[in-house]
Amino acid sequence: MSITQTAIEADPKLPIIWITREFAATAGQLFRAHTDPVLFAQWVGPDAAATQIEHWDARTGGSWRYTGRIGDTEFAFHGCFHEVRLDRIVQTFTYEGEPDGVVLETLWFEDLGGGRARLRLQSLVDSFESRDAWLASGMETGVNDGYAKLQRMVDDGAV
């Protein structure tokens, strides 16, 4: 079974990024991996042990907060679950390093049959500047700063 790589598209007219990815799983399993905090923590960040779920209420009207750690730098994120259904999640995402910024994310989980499912993620950023800064930084979570710091530590021989 071939792996379908992540496809990404940046809309030129709207500050939107689309991500599409297929998985060898059911839509229900994808939903679980996005709503169960224990499961979510295992894949969202580069280091599962460093991902700390501080608060998690994956219901319509609920909210979430988690932190990640790279080296000695901690990154915190929070948002609201605006709508949680088996086939879709609508949620907000804020990197607390930029507390005024907010991304509106819609995730769709679609069964393709044969034990495969498609995830579609639409991220609407609040301005082109933020969207482009996201892209330029290479990551929506700002963790790139952490990588840069880690790289400096490696370069300095501290790691």
Next chain:
Amino acid sequence: MAADTLTRTFSALADPTRRDIVARLADGDATVGQLAEPYRMTLQAVYKHLQVLEHAGLVSRPRGPQPRRVRLEAEVLAQTEIWIERYRRRAEERYRRLDALLATMSHTDEKDAADDVNYTDGHRG
């Protein structure tokens, strides 16, 4: 500023005619007259589109024999592509971790997911 450049690039490419011009210039340099040929618009309108593309650094009109030829500045496009590709790679890394996790999950998990949603409905009502 790198992000500003990217903003200009995206907004310059927001227009279908300008995207078409860029696509055609990818095949080779062309004069403004040649570029204008397939469009139902005045030469003036085509010049305006080219100005936007020039401002975004996507095309240039290097000095040379008249009529000057329009050239695609591939570097600017490449920079945009590099950023998007880097972003895509990060997402792919994350989803490979999700692949590994999903492989360990049993299909009975779906029942629990359905229960969660029922709970959501109860919460809402």
